[in-house]
């Protein structure tokens with residue numbers, strides 16, 4: 395098996411859709427046990443030896459990428475200063491989009507949460523609009539799809555982000571990727587994640603474009619085009635990546651290993667990274683918006699992510715899922731190996747505040763009990779407390795401590811603990827329990843106060859990060 399492609403040379407991969415074509419014999423051949431640098435070199439050979447084989451496009455491996463056309467090194471383009479639409483059109487103009495004529499192109503933005511444009515949480519609708527226009531003008535049939543975090547509905551998120559309006563105005567289809575049954579695929583060579591449930595459309599489109607937001611992430615360091623593909627996993631199966639046991643022989647977080655595993659079978663053909671307004675600090679949803687007015691594009695998503703990392707003041711080799719994927723030859727993150735255009739691209743860099751290693755929420759009188767929760771519950775609780783702060787303490791006797799539990803790892807909880815999220819459901823008989831995955835803020839408020847809204851003048855936003 396080729397370590398850079400997850401595909402046995404000349405043999406149909408078990409992950410491959412029935413109607414796809416195997417790589418040509420010899421096109422992806424590489425010795426086993428290849429070291430990272432050699433893997434990267436072979437990866438490039440693999441890419442360029444098969445770049446003109448559009449019949450292999452519907453399997454998301456480097457071997458089938460029609461956008462590698464800029465020579466021997468992966469190229470990444472940084473466009474800046476003209477707003478999300480013009481930056482994106484300029485970035486896409488570097489690629490020969492004529493290769494998608496007559497093809498089906500799926501745009502996968504970050505619309506995993508229902509958030510307004512400009513908050514740095516979801517992809518700017520101007521970036522999506524530009525991508526739709528560019529691929530439609532090239533003769534492709536374009537759709538926008540998303541499978542959001544648990545507890546969020548795809549169409550609601552696409553509406554709130556402004557992406558739905560941009561798509562409708564262009565006659566572009568919107569897809570709730572969770573609506574149809576998934577396709578289960580094994581991941582050959584996986585170290586943490588043996589199989590995944592992929593949203594069906596992702597395998598049915600000829601080209602998949604990842605359009606993430608440039609964000610810091612409390613669990614994965616950053617979230618960019620590689621991590622954004624997690625939103626192609628079906629419904630709750632995304633949460634499974636947060637619940638994996640430690641991988642044998644590794645001290646790395648299982649989540650990071652799992653994302654690298656995922657990249658073995660689910661890499662986008664093109665990365666278009668939205669740095670219009672990114673997020674620093676407590677990403678992916680509770681941080682601070684950071685405006686850069688840049689768009690980064692590349693056919694190697696690892697290379698594009700590495701350049702975006704550099705713009706954010708982050709070394710890509712310190713981002714575990716990127717370094718693990720690069721070691722396996724799934725992409726290139728060594729900036730010396732990547733051709734970045736324009737040459738003065740580093741002028742656009744502005745260091746992002748990193749996400750804190752541990753969430754440390756200080757609210758007088760509130761104790762957070764977190765055992766094995768995922769970022770969805772953490773950010774829900776964080777945003778809830780940011781919004782309501784000490785106002786909820788008015789509903790308890792003065793001097794008392796309110797204990798809130800999230801996550802699946804609690805064995806015993808003290809009387810009076812409020813249990814949030816389905817992971818705490820085993821305690822529902824003995825404690826106040828708020829269902830949901832994650833629970834909805836208004837339901838948490840109702841459980842605590844008996845009301846679904848509070849006087850905003852009582853808001854206290856004392857959060858320590």
Ligand code: SF4
Pocket residue numbers: 544633766767768769770771800801802814815816817818830831832833
């Ligand atoms: S209940 Fe909360 S911690 Fe558990 S999987 Fe759902 S969102 Fe994550």
